[in-house]
Amino acid sequence: MKELLQKRRTIRKFKQQPLTKDQLSEYIDAARLAPSAANMQPLKYVAIASKEMADAMFPLVKWAGYLAPDYDPKEGERPTAYVAVCINTRIRQGGCDMDIGAAVENLILAALSDGVGACWMGSIDRPKIGELLHLPEYLTLSCVVALGYPEEDPKEVAVREDNIRYYLDETDTLCVPKRALTDVLIEIV
Ligand SMILES: Cc1cc2nc3c(=O)[nH]c(=O)nc-3n(C[C@H](O)[C@H](O)[C@H](O)COP(=O)(O)O)c2cc1C
Numbered sequence: 001m002k003e004l005l006q007k008r009r010t011i012r013k014f015k016q017q018p019l020t021k022d023q024l025s026e027y028i029d030a031a032r033l034a035p036s037a038a039n040m041q042p043l044k045y046v047a048i049a050s051k052e053m054a055d056a057m058f059p060l061v062k063w064a065g066y067l068a069p070d071y072d073p074k075e076g077e078r079p080t081a082y083v084a085v086c087i088n089t090r091i092r093q094g095g096c097d098m099d100i101g102a103a104v105e106n107l108i109l110a111a112l113s114d115g116v117g118a119c120w121m122g123s124i125d126r127p128k129i130g131e132l133l134h135l136p137e138y139l140t141l142s143c144v145v146a147l148g149y150p151e152e153d154p155k156e157v158a159v160r161e162d163n164i165r166y167y168l169d170e171t172d173t174l175c176v177p178k179r180a181l182t183d184v185l186i187e188i189v
Contacts (some may be wrong), residue, residue, distance in 0.1 A: 008109065010119050010176070011150045012064055012146075012152065014077060014149060015159065017149050018078055020049070023111075024049055024081060026048060029110075031083075034099070034102040034106040036102070040092055041091070042087055042099060045086065046086070053082075053132075054078070054081060055078075057082050057132065058078055060124060061125075071174070080147070080149075082146050083107060084141060086140060086141050087100075088097065117148060119148055147171075150182040154173065155176070158180060162179070163177065
């Protein structure tokens with residue numbers, strides 16, 4: 001687990017080998033088991049595995065804001081699958097952000113343990129994705145997770161001069177600045 005946590009980076013370039021429905025079910029099963037406030041479990045998921053639907057999703061999500069549009073996945077690098085994460089408003093109308101965070105992180109780590117990379121996406125066209133997936137009115141789309149076998153190997157680097165923007169180095173490797181433990185840990189009492 002420690003290794004996975006250290007290794008996990010957002011992936012935005014993917015091999016074109018598709019994911020199976022069983023793989024996607026397994027990752028959603030991991031999300032299902034996440035902690036949930038009052039154990040209400042208000043989240044529901046739609047998985048997208050077909051090339052046709054993945055192609056239809058692509059224009060409805062936005063990639064790597066600090067590097068856009070240059071770092072958008074090109075043809076042949078795009079995600080082969082997505083999971084849409086929805087709030088079941090029949091169970092909770094909102095205030096589920098922590099549940100969503102826990103569930104999505106479980107999903108991403110389950111995928112990573114299977115060799116599959118992920119990009120958690122909040123910059124998405126919710127009305128159009130809702131239409132594409134025929135989401136009923138009682139489901140509120142929260143976010144999507146783009147998935148596929150990684151075709152890039154981003155690395156963690158130290159934050160310098162408080163600059164947290166990710167960037168490409170001289171070898172075109174995506175570098176993701178992370179604040180140091182000494183910056184984020186106030187004290188242990
Ligand atoms: C709630 C949330 C929403 C995000 N939305 C997007 C997005 O719309 N597009 C994108 O390319 N990355 C998105 N990301 C990925 C972040 O940019 C990424 O996690 C951050 O740069 C740190 O990189 P790391 O995940 O490799 O540690 C999102 C991440 C989170 C947690």
